[in-house]
Amino acid sequence: WAGFVWGILDLILRGIGGGSVLNPLQGILEYPIAFTLVGVMGLTFASFQKAVRGSEKVKASGYAFAGIIIGTFAKYFIHFIAGVVFWGAYAPKGTNVWVYSLIVNGGSALFSTVLTIVVVGVLLTVAPQLFVAKDGKSFSTKAA
Template identity: 40%
Template sequence: MKMKMKNNTLFLVEVAVFSALALLLDLVSGFIFSRIWPQGGSVSIAMVPVFLMAFRWGIKGGVATGFLLGLLQVVSGQAWIGHPVQGFIDYFLAFSVVGLSGLFVHSIQQNVKAGEKKKAIWIGTGAMFIGSLLRFLCHFVSGIVFFGSGAPEGQPVAVFSLIYNGTYMLPSFILSAIVVSLLYTSAANVLVRKTA
């Protein structure tokens, strides 16, 4: 009972800390890239803390951290919301689904504990790609439904949304995968949660 309560407390603290770190990373990148994507979005490593929580705690850690990141973006005034449904999709849903990369937590942790860092990194990169792709799909759909008027004349809305969201999501995935891989290469044992 005592150990379970300690784990719950640790989980809540880590979700709060990693969500705040993700917001800070997003603020920095938003400041740097704000003029490039006028309707929101930027090349960012804000997904890194979400991925780390997903790889430490599984889906619940990743989804909780992603959801809280979306909430923090909204309450801090960083969110660009034109419609409540768009706000839900672009912030709450988009960052929550990044946490689904936690589906691979057991495989990653087992490989790290077995000293198979390269295998863990490959599995983790695949997991990060899935999480990033799911986030991209949320922004892509939102772009079609809510931002279609921003498409250049004669360009299909789907193509506009694909290009607009792809130009920051692909680099964000690549940068996040590099950062997480470097962290796992240098400090894998620290990043794997100790279980009782």
């Protein structure tokens, strides 16, 4: 839900306000849906938690990095498709819209992925306790 809420807020505050919404479908696709899809990185969460609790830093890093790559790919795949469908008209003359979208959205995806991997990697090294609940149990991914 956090990604969905963030997507709605970003849509309202930056998307509509910043002129980045071309039409309702594009706005919904690139904001609430794309940001919600980041949540698929939770597919590796249980294994990541188990590795962190077991002080298996290499294993935990692997699960974290896999989750980051999955979540980032899911989000930016939506942006890539929207880039082709909605933003293709803004491609420089003679540039293939698929290539244009891949360059624009791929660059952003690569930067986001690398930055997230670095931050999570540093946090796993210096403060792994941030990823484990105080009671020693894993954080719940189920609704309360």
